[in-house]
Amino acid sequence: MSKIDPEPSETDWERVLAYKEGDAIAYDPEDGPYDPNDAEAARVWLARADLRRNGKLVRRGQRGPQKAPTKVLISLRLSPEVVEHFKATGTGWQTRIDGTLLELIRKKG
Numbered sequence: 001m002s003k004i005d006p007e008p009s010e011t012d013w014e015r016v017l018a019y020k021e022g023d024a025i026a027y028d029p030e031d032g033p034y035d036p037n038d039a040e041a042a043r044v045w046l047a048r049a050d051l052r053r054n055g056k057l058v059r060r061g062q063r064g065p066q067k068a069p070t071k072v073l074i075s076l077r078l079s080p081e082v083v084e085h086f087k088a089t090g091t092g093w094q095t096r097i098d099g100t101l102l103e104l105i106r107k108k109g
Contacts, residue, residue: 071098 015026025036034041051058078097086093 019025027035027037034045036042082097086097089096
């Protein structure tokens with residue numbers, strides 16, 4: 001069973017398939033909101049773009065519904081060693097600090 005696209009594509013596939021790596025992309029201001037050969041213009045445009053996830057519009061800077069109770073926003077001073085240790089573990093380091101503190105609380109129960 002094939003998936004049918006509800007809207008026909010407006011893509012010029014001949015133009016896309018003729019493109020070779022390193023070629024300048026043909027651009028006319030009527031083609032779109034920015035010149036794709038201008039990396040800074042493309043970066044700025046994409047930074048402002050809205051996203052769609054699972055068919056839902058997700059605007060940048062706006063959070064979706066919370067899966068768990070919302071956490072409390074605070075300002076907290078930590079020793080440099082603690083921050084370096086958790087940052088070294090990669091993205092999500094603040095969540096891991098929260099998890100470590102929760103685990104400590106539950107152990108002391």
